[in-house]
Amino acid sequence: MIDPILYTIRLGSFEIPIRWYGLLIASSMALGLWLAAREAARRGESPDDLLKAAEIALIGGLVGARLYYVLFNLDYYQTQPWWRIFAVLEGGLAIHGGLIAGIAVTGVDTLISTFEQVFRTPHIVVRQNLQVPPGVTQPRLVIMPTASLPKLFGKPLDRLEPGDTGSAIQGEVTFEGSDVGGTNVVAILEGADPALRGEYVALGAHNDAIGIVPPVDHDSIRAYNTVMRPRGANDPPGEPNAEQAARITAMVDSMRKLHPARLDSIVNGADDDGSGSMALLEIAEAVSRSSTRPKRSLLFVWHTGEESGLQGSRWFTDNPTVPRDSIVAQINSDMIARGGPDDEARRDPAYLQVIGSRRLSTELGDLAETVNRDGGFNLAFDYSYDADGHPDNFYCRSDHYMYARYGIPIAFFSTGGHRDYHQVTDEIEYLDFDKYSRVTSFIRSVVERVANLDHRVVVDKPKPDPTAPCQQ
Numbered sequence: 001m002i003d004p005i006l007y008t009i010r011l012g013s014f015e016i017p018i019r020w021y022g023l024l025i026a027s028s029m030a031l032g033l034w035l036a037a038r039e040a041a042r043r044g045e046s047p048d049d050l051l052k053a054a055e056i057a058l059i060g061g062l063v064g065a066r067l068y069y070v071l072f073n074l075d076y077y078q079t080q081p082w083w084r085i086f087a088v089l090e091g092g093l094a095i096h097g098g099l100i101a102g103i104a105v106t107g108v109d110t111l112i113s114t115f116e117q118v119f120r121t122p123h124i125v126v127r128q129n130l131q132v133p134p135g136v137t138q139p140r141l142v143i144m145p146t147a148s149l150p151k152l153f154g155k156p157l158d159r160l161e162p163g164d165t166g167s168a169i170q171g172e173v174t175f176e177g178s179d180v181g182g183t184n185v186v187a188i189l190e191g192a193d194p195a196l197r198g199e200y201v202a203l204g205a206h207n208d209a210i211g212i213v214p215p216v217d218h219d220s221i222r223a224y225n226t227v228m229r230p231r232g233a234n235d236p237p238g239e240p241n242a243e244q245a246a247r248i249t250a251m252v253d254s255m256r257k258l259h260p261a262r263l264d265s266i267v268n269g270a271d272d273d274g275s276g277s278m279a280l281l282e283i284a285e286a287v288s289r290s291s292t293r294p295k296r297s298l299l300f301v302w303h304t305g306e307e308s309g310l311q312g313s314r315w316f317t318d319n320p321t322v323p324r325d326s327i328v329a330q331i332n333s334d335m336i337a338r339g340g341p342d343d344e345a346r347r348d349p350a351y352l353q354v355i356g357s358r359r360l361s362t363e364l365g366d367l368a369e370t371v372n373r374d375g376g377f378n379l380a381f382d383y384s385y386d387a388d389g390h391p392d393n394f395y396c397r398s399d400h401y402m403y404a405r406y407g408i409p410i411a412f413f414s415t416g417g418h419r420d421y422h423q424v425t426d427e428i429e430y431l432d433f434d435k436y437s438r439v440t441s442f443i444r445s446v447v448e449r450v451a452n453l454d455h456r457v458v459v460d461k462p463k464p465d466p467t468a469p470c471q472q
């Protein structure tokens with residue numbers, strides 16, 4: 001008969017016997033892992049994921065094997081001090097329990113990785129913007145006790161008619177913020193070159209919009225903005241003169257012939273920044289399916305809380321999930337599906353605003369132009385909004401700035417402002433999809449170009465102080 005003990009490891013006074021069946025189980029586990037690795041490679045899955053699953057299965061299996069053994073010998077363990085349950089070296093791992101638990105916990109692998117993410121990801125608290133929105137001089141809503149209404153209107157609530165006015169009330173308008181949780185969404189597409197995949201080209205967009213506003217009629221607000229605010233919220237509101245009022249009325253009347261008033265209170269943000277967010281998804285899909293992956297890795301970050309003060313990008317750059325210095329450049333896409341001839345007459349269909357592309361790296365700015373020319377995109381770059389001291393201050397107003405303040409070269413691409421900017425009318429029907437796909441393809445090419453350079457894009461301008469206020 002074969003001795004069940006193959007070999008005994010001695011560690012001081014400890015003796016660990018290696019048994020034949022243990023060796024058989026260990027070698028079948030290794031064989032299983034090798035077969036699974038082959039299968040994973042055939043399916044194009046990452047070997048890292050497999051190793052992680054194996055790790056979880058092993059740990060779960062050990063716990064299960066012991067639990068199974070202890071449960072089936074409960075009579076014995078009830079007579080023992082509790083710590084003996086953990087005295088594994090005295091023997092007692094049941095292979096059946098190991099198999100059951102190992103398979104079970106591997107099944108919940110996705111659950112575990114979800115929890116792991118929740119615990120690893122720092123929680124962002126998005127604060128409401130406490131600045132009073134421009135143009136707001138009085139509260140949108142006043143809540144008061146019914147009993148005080150007669151004092152204000154001179155008659156009780158049930159006798160009030162629409163349009164009744166009361167005496168003036170005085171008070172101070174302050175905005176009280178509330179904190180809500182927010183989440184950046186981060187994804188990495190690993191680069192092809194083992195020597196360069198530790199460096200990242202970051203792509204950014206924002207997944208928040210400005211939310212809910214008091215209900216307004218879609219057609220009325222659009223007609224008003226067409227005449228009075230061609231750049232939407234970027235232009236101040238004003239009182240139309242007689243000629244302007246007539247144009248607005250004519251537009252609304254023509255829309256009324258097509259459909260009745262459409263009240264809306266949701267600022268959908270189709271262009272701002274549904275366009276940038278979805279462009280990043282498209283780029284991620286296209287690059288991951290392409291036969292040639294870029295040498296450096298791509299880092300996709302969908303930021304939260306942009307509209308309330310670049311809060312998600314501030315958080316991400318203060319608490320990056322990859323070493324900050326490994327981010328060689330950041331390309332920001334915010335509002336990239338408009339800017340056609342219908343938006344502002346002076347613009348041509350190739351119009352593209354380029355902001356900040358040479359503020360840290362001349363090379364990055366040059367490269368964007370080369371890609372535009374050599375790639376046949378022929379977009380008409382407008383650098384006017386990038387001028388120092390420009391009143392619109394766009395360089396400081398989107399997520400890219402949070403990267404730039406750490407000395408990471410950035411380029412911000414946008415098809416610019418329009419009458420639907422920060423309005424309920426920022427809807428998908430007004431996007432120009434030909435333009436959108438042209439700009440998205442261009443951005444992808446810029447990103448791939450930077451990711452494939454044989455050197456990091458060169459920073460030849462002074463790095464700013466990350467804690468100083470932004471100055472365009």
Ligand SMILES: [Zn+2]
Binds near residue numbers: 206273306334
């Ligand atoms: Zn935006």
